[in-house]
Amino acid sequence: MILKNFDINKNINFYLFYGSNGGLISETINKKIKPFFTKNIYQYDEKDILENINDFKESILHKSLFDDDKFIIVNRTTDKILTFVEEIVKKKIGGIKIVLKSGILEKKSKLRKFFEKNNDTAIIPFYQDNTLTTINLIDNFFKKKKIRVSQKIINLIATRSRGDRINLYNELNKINSFAYSDQSLSLDSIKKLTNLSEEYDVSELADQCLAKNKSNTINILNENKLIEENSLIFIRSFLFKLKRLKKFKTDNIKEKNIEKLISNYKPPIFWKDKEIIIKQFKAWNLLEINSLIKKINELEILIKKNTRFSSLIVNSFIYDRIKH
Numbered sequence: 180m181i182l183k184n185f186d187i188n189k190n191i192n193f194y195l196f197y198g199s200n201g202g203l204i205s206e207t208i209n210k211k212i213k214p215f216f217t218k219n220i221y222q223y224d225e226k227d228i229l230e231n232i233n234d235f236k237e238s239i240l241h242k243s244l245f246d247d248d249k250f251i252i253v254n255r256t257t258d259k260i261l262t263f264v265e266e267i268v269k270k271k272i273g274g275i276k277i278v279l280k281s282g283i284l285e286k287k288s289k290l291r292k293f294f295e296k297n298n299d300t301a302i303i304p305f306y307q308d309n310t311l312t313t314i315n316l317i318d319n320f321f322k323k324k325k326i327r328v329s330q331k332i333i334n335l336i337a338t339r340s341r342g343d344r345i346n347l348y349n350e351l352n353k354i355n356s357f358a359y360s361d362q363s364l365s366l367d368s369i370k371k372l373t374n375l376s377e378e379y380d381v382s383e384l385a386d387q388c389l390a391k392n393k394s395n396t397i398n399i400l401n402e403n404k405l406i407e408e409n410s411l412i413f414i415r416s417f418l419f420k421l422k423r424l425k426k427f428k429t430d431n432i433k434e435k436n437i438e439k440l441i442s443n444y445k446p447p448i449f450w451k452d453k454e455i456i457i458k459q460f461k462a463w464n465l466l467e468i469n470s471l472i473k474k475i476n477e478l479e480i481l482i483k484k485n486t487r488f489s490s491l492i493v494n495s496f497i498y499d500r501i502k503h
Contacts, residue, residue: 187211191301193268195256195294197281198305202344204280207305208252212278216250225256232263239267239275251277258289268299307342316344320351332369381413384497385420390458393501400494410482410489418475420459421468427456428465 187207196204213220228235253260256279264279284291294302308316314337321328340347354369387395427440434440437460441453448456463471478496482489 191299192272192276193264193294193300194276194278195281195290195300195302196278196305197284197291197302199283199307200305200342200344201280201282202346202348203305203308206344207303208278212250212276216248216276219249220252221249222252222254224254225260228253228263229259236263236266239272248274248276251275253277253279256281256290261290261293264290265293268297271299308340308344308347309342310337313337313340313342313347316347317351320355324355326355326364328364328369329366331366332364335366335369381409382416385413385417386452386455386459388497388500389417389420389424389462390455391462391501392458396497396501400497410493411479413493414475414479414482418472418479421472421475424456424459424463425465425468425472427460428463428468431460 196207198204223235260279267277279290281290286292291302294300314333317333317336321333336347336350340350354364384396384399387399423444427437427444430440431437437457438453441448441456474496478492482492485492
């Protein structure tokens with residue numbers, strides 16, 4: 180059955196927590212499940228269980244009547260663990276609660292389907308925090324710590340967190356330590372202190388540029404200066420995405436449903452990337468794509484001949500793509 184993260188049911192012993200918000204998954208486990216277990220809390224990776232499957236089954240299926248309840252967390256789970264899960268759920272073993280943690284799972288995932296349809300299991304999706312939720316988390320943190328901050332600082336932290344609660348809390352704690360020596364924090368000091376997410380990588384920069392998302396592209400360029408060794412990586416990433424887009428445009432002549440084309444693409448495209456690809460599809464026609472592919476190939480040659488100025492060349496190329 181499908182639940183929300185605040186609907187933890189004490190009578191259900193098998194959960195699948197999945198999604199991009201790993202911080203909220205950890206927070207839910209720590210606050211809503213772990214307090215009921217003072218000991219016998221175990222964590223495994225799926226890989227460890229599958230490599231020692233018989234020993235793991237033995238430890239669960241032959242639980243002593245004198246044993247305390249166990250809470251088992253299995254990280255990085257995939258469809259590979261489904262057969263084991265089906266067997267354990269069918270046994271209806273008491274005194275054990277198991278939470279499987281996974282990243283993004285598509286609808287066709289067999290593991291996801293099993294947890295959705297089985298009445299003895301529960302599945303909870305954990306999506307990225309929206310801006311309002313993130314701002315409230317930041318605001319409450321600073322109020323609790325009695326640290327004075329401006330709304331601009333709160334907005335900056337919210338923007339940089341990009342919905343990742345783990346990184347958000349790590350950086351808020353870093354700010355808290357810094358604030359012991361200065362209870363009034365400036366915007367400049369927060370800009371220098373925080374690094375709430377991994378730097379926007381060249382793949383995301385290519386995606387936003389190709390979608391003609393001007394504000395997002397400029398924001399990425401402002402946050403992360405392209406260095407020489409990344410210039411060629413960007414060009415090749417951009418070219419790969421451009422050729423993929425050309426295939427969608429070509430196939431679209433016969434199949435008019437772009438979402439169906441994306442769903443059937445090999446290798447599979449994650450659902451979180453579908454929206455940006457649709458924007459790219461609408462931003463370019465086939466003639467423009469062919470012309471841009473030629474331009475990219477010429478640009479790569481130019482960069483190789485002028486490595487000292489490669490970042491300037493790429494920046495100029497990017498701004499030309501988004502200026503209209």
